[in-house]
Amino acid sequence: MVDVQITRIQPDDVDGLTRWHALMREAYNGDRTAAWWQSLESTLTQFAHPRSDKSDIAFLAHLGEEAIGGAEINIVTDAPADVEIGVLPAHRRQGHGTSIARVVKDLLRGRTKLVQTETYCPEGVAFAQTLGLSIGIQENRLLLDLPDYLRDDANRYKNPDETPGLVRAPDPNLSITSWIGGCPEEVVEDWARLRQQMDEDVPVGDLTRTLKHAGASAIRTHEERMADQGWILVSSIAHVDDDSDAPVPVGYTEIMVSRHDTDIVIQEDTLVDREYRGRGIGRGLKVANMRQLHEIPEVAEASWVQTYTATSNSPMHSLNRDLGFYTADSMTALEGRVD
Numbered sequence: 631m632v633d634v635q636i637t638r639i640q641p642d643d644v645d646g647l648t649r650w651h652a653l654m655r656e657a658y659n660g661d662r663t664a665a666w667w668q669s670l671e672s673t674l675t676q677f678a679h680p681r682s683d684k685s686d687i688a689f690l691a692h693l694g695e696e697a698i699g700g701a702e703i704n705i706v707t708d709a710p711a712d713v714e715i716g717v718l719p720a721h722r723r724q725g726h727g728t729s730i731a732r733v734v735k736d737l738l739r740g741r742t743k744l745v746q747t748e749t750y751c752p753e754g755v756a757f758a759q760t761l762g763l764s765i766g767i768q769e770n771r772l773l774l775d776l777p778d779y780l781r782d783d784a785n786r787y788k789n790p791d792e793t794p795g796l797v798r799a800p801d802p803n804l805s806i807t808s809w810i811g812g813c814p815e816e817v818v819e820d821w822a823r824l825r826q827q828m829d830e831d832v833p834v835g836d837l838t839r840t841l842k843h844a845g846a847s848a849i850r851t852h853e854e855r856m857a858d859q860g861w862i863l864v865s866s867i868a869h870v871d872d873d874s875d876a877p878v879p880v881g882y883t884e885i886m887v888s889r890h891d892t893d894i895v896i897q898e899d900t901l902v903d904r905e906y907r908g909r910g911i912g913r914g915l916k917v918a919n920m921r922q923l924h925e926i927p928e929v930a931e932a933s934w935v936q937t938y939t940a941t942s943n944s945p946m947h948s949l950n951r952d953l954g955f956y957t958a959d960s961m962t963a964l965e966g967r968v969d
């Protein structure tokens with residue numbers, strides 16, 4: 631029997647990264663419906679220009695000439711490392727996943743204490759548990775049929791009275807600012823503060839919470855990196871003017887459109903400050919932000935919007951359902967100690 635060979639792909643090995651990217655995509659997405667995977671172009675840029683606080687590492691596993699599995703490892707300063715291990719379906723339950731995990735563990739030992747992983751299938755959960763990881767949180771992956779949504783939205787624009795479900799009477803104290811691309815200078819401090827609040831508030835279940843520093847300069851660095859990787863950022867922020875000195879920033883939402891892979895548009899974070907929940911601000915933000923998609927030519931080729939919502943987050947589930955999202959599958963995140 632041929633032994634499995636596991637080799638590290640160098641960040642400038644474009645052919646190797648291309649083979650590895652295709653294999654990981656197949657191992658993870660196999661028979662899933664409308665499953666998203668980062669585009670090859672974004673992945674190559676990510677490896678060629680690593681973040682200063684992050685190392686991205688790729689391993690490919692071979693049986694003879696045939697690639698059968700792989701791993702992606704992201705080691706982030708002051709945060710648990712992220713690890714993804716994939717084995718092609720025809721080669722599963724033969725110990726290859728375990729062999730790859732052993733190589734990953736050797737690499738991580740001494741570099742990080744905690745490791746996290748995400749999986750979309752029961753075998754992935756069973757495998758990670760065998761390695762000593764425990765379930766931290768489960769989230770539903772939701773999809774929205776985008777052409778249908780945008781068509782209905784265009785009609786809503788023309789006849790707002792005919793679709794009462796999605797558009798509520800605007801709160802006179804609420805203002806929403808929306809933009810495509812870089813955050814306008816006049817709201818960048820508010821934007822940075824809310825993003826930091828999101829890190830503190832987002833449900834993480836039993837996972838270790840990571841707080842990132844998100845000052846205005848970190849926001850600008852992030853925007854540049856995302857643009858380099860081909861992402862168009864579509865954003866909205868809400869302010870409430872309740873007779874205080876200045877309008878208070880109370881929430882935000884963000885969508886990402888990939889120039890390289892337009893099929894699935896990503897609905898990222900949505901946050902409304904706890905004190906301002908229940909006033910329709912989350913709905914207002916999401917509807918205003920999705921309305922901007924009409925202006926992005928790449929979106930004409932998109933089929934879906936994808937978002938993740940923790941199974942326990944019922945207010946966000948009911949808002950998403952109202953907008954037309956439905957559950958496609960679920961994601962389980964697990965965590966464990968490297969030693």
Ligand SMILES: CC(C)(COP(=O)(O)OP(=O)(O)OC[C@H]1O[C@@H](n2cnc3c(N)ncnc32)[C@H](O)[C@@H]1OP(=O)(O)O)[C@@H](O)C(=O)NCCC(=O)NCCS
Nearest residue numbers: 715716717722723724725726727728749753754756757760
């Ligand atoms: C998870 C995955 C990598 C496992 O690869 P694999 O090569 O089949 O794993 P191994 O053969 O080394 O299995 C090791 C142990 O994991 C557990 N396991 C793996 N698949 C399982 C399944 N379908 N049902 C129950 N337990 C399973 C078993 O305990 C197994 O030991 P055993 O075969 O002696 O009972 C593979 O199924 C995969 O690529 N899934 C999609 C990607 C993913 O979800 N990755 C998990 C996040 S890291």
